[in-house]
Amino acid sequence: MTTTFREFLREQVEKHQAEGQSAKATVDEWRSAVERLFAQLREWLREDDPTGVIEIEEEQKDVTEPSLGRYRIPRLSLRAFGKWIGIIPKARKTVATASPPQKSAPQRADGRVDITDELRRYVLYRFRDDGRDVWLIDDLKSEAKPLDKDAFERVLMSYLR
């Protein structure tokens, strides 16, 4: 009986350690994806706004997700003309679905980031394709489209006009 219990404890420890390591790897990978996205968005902003009219602030926020627990992840705040736009990682294990490129059936994305002024919202879905990130942008009215510089500029204009 004692051996069985000892065995049980050992198995539980191994299981929790494995889950913890898996969650950490997933969170680290998600954090890197968000950092790459933010670097791209900053680059687009630098090209359009070399004098820094739009003030960019990055801060770390706590997010809690099932099986991933509580983790810290960056978010961006853009401020210009008395307006605020947040670019906010919402979830790595999102419930939101979209049709990834070259696929017709919607599926759960591998991450979600929202662009919002708290009144309106655009959703960025992340899919992984051959080891690289593909981001789609959804205005929640029409089908999600690939995120590119034009799409990002249109979103910012819609908030700042």
Added chain:
Amino acid sequence: MKTLAGAWNWYEATKRNLRRMWRLGSKYWAHPSLKDASIWQDDQFRMLEASDIVAETTASLDPIDDLAVIVLFSVFESQVRDHLALRLKPEKDTLKDPILTEAAADALRGVEEGSFYRRVLCPLQAQGLVPPDLVEQVNQVRKYRNWAAHGRRERDAEMSIGTPDVAYKRLKDFLAKLGIAIEVEERESGGAE
């Protein structure tokens, strides 16, 4: 909410359901086994992430105990005032002497609108209707209610009443001493699981 039992049922049901929702968000919400569930066709839920559920339920749960004390005491206070006013009014109406009528009117105003401590708790203690230690315990709940309702500033040691359970028990005991029916109100407002 008109009765202490009704307020208590509200508190328990609200806290229980917030905790359930928090658990749903923190443990199950985005689980792959629910991927094809019909809930994702509902606009209320299809863009709702686990992190939002956890953040919002945490924000709701944080002040719930203080809010419960505020609500419990408000309902209790109004029950006590109503009970005493109902007892005083018929006696006041029988008085003929203007001095006594005026004094009774003042007493009634005090019970209905005056300081709950000075015009209600103290007289009840002085008349021996409620034991001094119970009056003091209820007064501690009153002080805690005031402190919580005014932004939790300048706490003093007297305000430690523990949890809303403690407040509820004290207020319930007080109502019982005044003969305010607790059993009936509990039956009428009995919350559903």
